Amino acid sequence: MNRWASRLGTGAIVGIVAVASSYAVAGATPRFVVAPINGVVVILTPSQVIAFAILVLGDLGSKLGFALAVIIAVGLFGGLGLLSETVADRSLRGADATLAAVVLTAIVTGVTGFLLTTSVASGAAIAAGAATTTALSRRVLRPERASPRTGRRRFVAAVLGTLGFGGFALWVGEEEGTSGAGPTREEVLGNSSAGPPGAPIEAIQSRLAEAAERSLDVPGMPGLVSENANFYEVDINSIDPEVPARSWSLRVTGAVRQRVEVDYADLTDMAPEHRFVTLRCVGDPLNGQKMDNALWTGIPVNTLLDRARPTGAYVMLRAVDGYFEEFPLAALRGGFLAYGMNGELLPRGHGYPVRALVPGHWGEVNVKWIDEIEVLSEPAEGFWEQRGWHGTGPVNTIAKLWAVNRLDDGRVQVGGHAYAGTRGISAVEVSTDGGASWSSATLSPPLEDDDVWRQWTHTWTPTGQTATVVVRAIDGTGTVQPREDAQPFPSGATGWVRQSIDLENR
Ligand SMILES: Nc1nc2c(c(=O)[nH]1)N[C@H]1C(S)=C(S)[C@@H](COP(=O)(O)O)O[C@H]1N2
Numbered sequence: 001m002n003r004w005a006s007r008l009g010t011g012a013i014v015g016i017v018a019v020a021s022s023y024a025v026a027g028a029t030p031r032f033v034v035a036p037i038n039g040v041v042v043i044l045t046p047s048q049v050i051a052f053a054i055l056v057l058g059d060l061g062s063k064l065g066f067a068l069a070v071i072i073a074v075g076l077f078g079g080l081g082l083l084s085e086t087v088a089d090r091s092l093r094g095a096d097a098t099l100a101a102v103v104l105t106a107i108v109t110g111v112t113g114f115l116l117t118t119s120v121a122s123g124a125a126i127a128a129g130a131a132t133t134t135a136l137s138r139r140v141l142r143p144e145r146a147s148p149r150t151g152r153r154r155f156v157a158a159v160l161g162t163l164g165f166g167g168f169a170l171w172v173g174e175e176e177g178t179s180g181a182g183p184t185r186e187e188v189l190g191n192s193s194a195g196p197p198g199a200p201i202e203a204i205q206s207r208l209a210e211a212a213e214r215s216l217d218v219p220g221m222p223g224l225v226s227e228n229a230n231f232y233e234v235d236i237n238s239i240d241p242e243v244p245a246r247s248w249s250l251r252v253t254g255a256v257r258q259r260v261e262v263d264y265a266d267l268t269d270m271a272p273e274h275r276f277v278t279l280r281c282v283g284d285p286l287n288g289q290k291m292d293n294a295l296w297t298g299i300p301v302n303t304l305l306d307r308a309r310p311t312g313a314y315v316m317l318r319a320v321d322g323y324f325e326e327f328p329l330a331a332l333r334g335g336f337l338a339y340g341m342n343g344e345l346l347p348r349g350h351g352y353p354v355r356a357l358v359p360g361h362w363g364e365v366n367v368k369w370i371d372e373i374e375v376l377s378e379p380a381e382g383f384w385e386q387r388g389w390h391g392t393g394p395v396n397t398i399a400k401l402w403a404v405n406r407l408d409d410g411r412v413q414v415g416g417h418a419y420a421g422t423r424g425i426s427a428v429e430v431s432t433d434g435g436a437s438w439s440s441a442t443l444s445p446p447l448e449d450d451d452v453w454r455q456w457t458h459t460w461t462p463t464g465q466t467a468t469v470v471v472r473a474i475d476g477t478g479t480v481q482p483r484e485d486a487q488p489f490p491s492g493a494t495g496w497v498r499q500s501i502d503l504e505n506r
């Protein structure tokens with residue numbers, strides 16, 4: 001093996017071990033050194049690339065960004081390790097040079113890791129991983145001390161050792177990153193301000209039971225309430241911020257007569273409300289799955305707005321992860337600040353400790369980890385609008401086709417969910433002949449909230465060997481779901497979901 005290949009190989013191994021060590025102590029938290037680098041990648045990625053990634057690669061887009069961040073991190077720490085070695089070897093000889101290389105590597109990589117993550121544990125783990133690897137590599141990998149054969153064998157051993165360590169770090173890191181100590185679910189959702197102790201949790205349970213009862217029983221079709229673990233997630237960063245409830249606060253700033261600030265205890269001490277709210281991402285493909293519904297616990301945003309007395313007509317919601325979205329104040333008026341989700345504390349991935357819910361609007365303005373409501377006198381652009389999206393307005397009307405079943409009696413059953421924000425769903429129509437004729441689907445009984453989806457189902461006896469099913473929803477104002485097809489970018493997908501069913505093989 002020549003000298004350069006050996007050096008690059010050593011650098012790569014030092015980098016991998018450093019990054020893996022950080023993961024072992026930090027897990028998928030902002031203390032993992034890839035997280036801040038991923039944040040910079042997200043900010044610097046040109047909007048065309050983001051649009052391409054989302055449109056062409058779907059979810060893969062953010063995974064590619066994350067993979068790029070991992071590569072940058074490995075390159076950074078590997079490069080720092082090599083640099084340290086080079087400096088040491090230029091100034092000293094023999095054992096002194098090795099000692100200097102190890103110490104210098106520890107200091108340089110450790111300090112860099114700490115500066116990136118502001119975590120002593122992560123910085124120390126990086127230093128330890130990089131320095132140990134450097135020490136080992138100088139004993140084991142030096143080409144001048146080995147014959148080509150043993151050199152190759154040692155290199156394979158080093159690679160296997162690195163992979164083994166990486167696997168170990170992944171396994172250890174899995175355990176990290178669960179929300180730290182804060183008020184418990186019982187303390188928060190079971191607070192007694194709205195009645196006897198435990199009353200709010202009972203109110204949640206009865207509303208969830210009511211929704212389960214109203215769900216249509218169609219095999220393969222999700223119910224009216226999405227489980228927290230299955231609720232879709234869209235984030236600008238691959239690693240969610242970790243925001244302790246005890247240090248969280250929300251400020252109302254900008255064009256207001258009175259600045260307002262509330263902390264977690266203030267918010268959760270107010271009389272809670274429980275609302276079903278459906279969310280859908282503007283990037284959701286026509287028949288995609290980025291649409292879900294949950295029972296949220298929180299307080300109306302108006303409680304804070306009324307205290308602040310805004311003088312401007314726009315708001316910019318800002319969050320701990322650097323995300324920001326702007327839209328008319330009027331849309332936020334009926335909004336909600338949620339800290340509970342389906343009877344659990346709001347999960348970290350959905351905005352713990354507190355998120356905004358804006359009735360009838362695309363998911364993107366439902367800002368998670370929210371820490372500021374800035375009232376503006378002039379309109380401005382949010383994170384996604386700066387990247388070409390138009391996702392701050394009300395949702396498009398959509399009927400999904402999520403289940404196709406062949407019943408024992410030969411009939412065909414189709415079903416799905418329909419959503420039109422606060423306009424509501426008044427009907428869903430189904431065609432089984434490609435749009436020539438239409439019938440009304442059966443709808444699930446409505447949930448008693450303003451911004452919720454409904455389920456629909458339709459069963460018929462087929463005649464031919466294929467059937468082309470088309471579905472369209474009619475919103476609460478009587479408007480039929482627009483027929484023209486459009487991609488999600490920039491204003492949300494439009495068109496009617498159409499699916500050809502091969503009846504012979506069903
Ligand atoms: N702070 C913050 N809030 C955010 C986002 C984000 O990346 N950061 N993503 C938005 C987008 S695009 C959508 S569709 C919804 C998704 O909410 P969910 O992940 O709880 O489903 O959150 C919105 N709120």
Ligand SMILES: [Mo]
Pocket residue numbers: 234280281282283362363364
């Ligand atoms: Mo979104």
